[in-house]
Amino acid sequence: MENFVRIASVDDIQDGDMISAEIEDSKVVIAHVEGVLYAFDEECTHAGCGLSDGDLDGNIIQCPCHGAEFDIRTGEVTSPPAVEPLKTYQVRVEGDDILIEYEV
Numbered sequence: 814m815e816n817f818v819r820i821a822s823v824d825d826i827q828d829g830d831m832i833s834a835e836i837e838d839s840k841v842v843i844a845h846v847e848g849v850l851y852a853f854d855e856e857c858t859h860a861g862c863g864l865s866d867g868d869l870d871g872n873i874i875q876c877p878c879h880g881a882e883f884d885i886r887t888g889e890v891t892s893p894p895a896v897e898p899l900k901t902y903q904v905r906v907e908g909d910d911i912l913i914e915y916e917v
């Protein structure tokens with residue numbers, strides 16, 4: 814079963830920024846890029862480093878540990894050493910709330 818879960822307020826994240834948040838046992842990152850919100854797993858698929866400490870350049874997040882890069886729109890790996898894609902989540906805004914689609 815899937816549903817949308819509130820994860821943050823739109824006021825929590827300015828354009829060009831990202832924040833991390835917890836849902837159940839997972840940590841996710843919300844990024845705000847040119848008016849669009851994206852959500853993806855906090856853990857890099859290479860060796861588990863926290864991507865919220867990485868560099869966001871447009872739609873590309875670079876892991877702070879070994880430099881892997883992912884497209885945050887799709888989770889696709891755009892630069893090694895990561896091989897596995899990053900899990901991404903659908904995002905919805907309702908009023909002041911940011912919600913992500915999360916399997917329960």
Ligand code: FES
Pocket residue numbers: 857858859860861862876877878879880881894895
């Ligand atoms: S843990 Fe992210 S590139 Fe190694």
